[in-house]
Amino acid sequence: MQQRKLNSLMLDWSVDWAELFGAERPLIVEIGFGNADYAIALAQSNPNCNVVGFEVSSQSMFKSEKKIIRHQLPNIRAIHSRGETALHHLFTPASVREIHINYPDPWFKSRHAGRRIMQRDTLDAIVSRLEPDGLFFLATDIVDYAEMSHELLAETKGLDNLLDAPYVHEFSERLITTKYEEKGIREGRRGNYFKYRRNTHPAPYVPVKEELPMPHIVLKTPMPPQDIAAQMEKMAFHANDIHVVVLNAYWNPNYQTVLFDVVIEEPTIDQHIALLLHPREKTADFTLKYATFGMPRTTEGVHYATHFIAEWIVSLHDEAEITSKRVAVG
Ligand SMILES: C[S@@+](CC[C@H](N)C(=O)[O-])C[C@H]1O[C@@H](n2cnc3c(N)ncnc32)[C@H](O)[C@@H]1O
Structure with missing residues (x-):
C-alpha cells in the first residue's frame, strides 16, 4: 500500500x-x-x-x-x-x-x-x-x-x-x-x-551525493538585527552551478532573530529553506545557521547560501566581521 x-x-x-x-x-x-x-x-x-x-x-x-x-x-x-x-x-x-x-x-x-x-x-x-x-x-x-x-x-x-x-x-x-x-x-x-x-563498459563515476555537516557562522556586528532585516532586498548569488536567491528577511522582535527566506537551485537538487540570524549571549555576536523547519538537507548549496548571507551582513557595517565559520565553499 x-x-x-x-x-x-x-x-x-x-x-x-x-x-x-x-x-x-x-x-x-x-x-x-x-x-x-x-x-x-x-x-x-x-x-x-x-x-x-x-x-x-x-x-x-x-x-x-x-x-x-x-x-x-x-x-x-x-x-x-x-x-x-x-x-x-x-x-x-x-x-x-x-x-x-x-x-x-x-x-x-x-x-x-x-x-x-x-x-x-x-x-x-x-x-x-x-x-x-x-x-x-x-x-x-x-x-x-x-x-x-x-x-x-x-x-x-x-x-x-x-x-x-x-x-x-x-x-x-x-x-x-x-x-x-x-x-x-x-x-x-x-x-x-x-x-x-x-553493457560491460565501466560506468561513469557518479557517487551517491551525501549530506555535508551543518554550516555554521558566527559574526559580530554593531548593527541592530532589525536594521539588517530592513536593509534586505531580494538578492541573488551564483557559484559553481549553484544559484541562491534570498527572497526576504523577517525580523522577529520576540526572539530578536532575523529569518532569511532562501531558494537554492543546484544541479541535482532544489530547496526552499530558511536561515536564521540568532543573537548570542555576548553583545553584538550572532550565529547564522539554518532553521529547523522546512526539512533542509545540508548540501553544498546550503553552505554557499550561509556564506553569501554572512558576507552580505558584514558588508553592511565597517566594524562588522565574521569571527568563526564552518562552511564548505570554494
Ligand atoms: C510532458 S509531461 C509527460 C507526463 C507523462 N510521462 C506522460 O507521458 O503523459 C512531463 C512530466 O514530467 C515532469 N517533469 C519534468 N521535469 C521533471 C524532472 N526533472 N523530474 C521529474 N519529473 C519531471 C512534469 O511535471 C510532467 O508531469
Whole structure:
C-alpha cells in the first residue's frame, strides 16, 4: 500500500528500497510520471519488481497518490522529486533494473533548456545507476528532442542500442498510451521510442551525493538585527552551478532573530529553506545557521547560501566581521 507524501528531502540518501517496500525486488524507475498511468501499468505487469515513480509537479503528485492508493498495488511508490535528485541522491550505483522516461520536457527549447532531463550529467547518472544488462527506455514526440537524445546516447559508451535504428515509431513493448502520447497523436506528432541496454563498459563515476555537516557562522556586528532585516532586498548569488536567491528577511522582535527566506537551485537538487540570524549571549555576536523547519538537507548549496548571507551582513557595517565559520565553499 502506498505510504503517502513521500519526497526526496525526507528520505535517507541513499534509500533502503527493500525496507521502504517491505520486500526486496528488482527496481523499475519512471521519471516524470505525470498522471501515473504508465507507472501503474509497469507495477501491474511486473509484480516481481518494485516500481518507483518521480514527479516534480505537486498537482500531478496529489492526484497520482490517490490513484495509486485506489489500485492497492504493493509494489509501487510515488515520490515528489526531480528525477535528477532521485538518481544522484537516492540510488546506489548498479541498483536499478529499468529506467523509463515518457514524453519529457515539452518546453525544451525555452529558457528552461539547461534543466532538461536528457543531458550529459543525468545520462551519466542513469548509466551509473543501471544494473548489468539494465534497460533504459525513452519516448518523445518532439523530433528535435529525439535527435538531441540520439546524439547524446550515441556518445554514451555504457549503453547499447537494442533497436535497428536510433529510434523507432512503432514499439510493441509500450504498455499503454500515455496522456502526452495521446495528445501528440491527436496533434499529428508520432512517438519516437528508444531502447538501450547497459553493457560491460565501466560506468561513469557518479557517487551517491551525501549530506555535508551543518554550516555554521558566527559574526559580530554593531548593527541592530532589525536594521539588517530592513536593509534586505531580494538578492541573488551564483557559484559553481549553484544559484541562491534570498527572497526576504523577517525580523522577529520576540526572539530578536532575523529569518532569511532562501531558494537554492543546484544541479541535482532544489530547496526552499530558511536561515536564521540568532543573537548570542555576548553583545553584538550572532550565529547564522539554518532553521529547523522546512526539512533542509545540508548540501553544498546550503553552505554557499550561509556564506553569501554572512558576507552580505558584514558588508553592511565597517566594524562588522565574521569571527568563526564552518562552511564548505570554494
Ligand atoms: C510532458 S509531461 C509527460 C507526463 C507523462 N510521462 C506522460 O507521458 O503523459 C512531463 C512530466 O514530467 C515532469 N517533469 C519534468 N521535469 C521533471 C524532472 N526533472 N523530474 C521529474 N519529473 C519531471 C512534469 O511535471 C510532467 O508531469
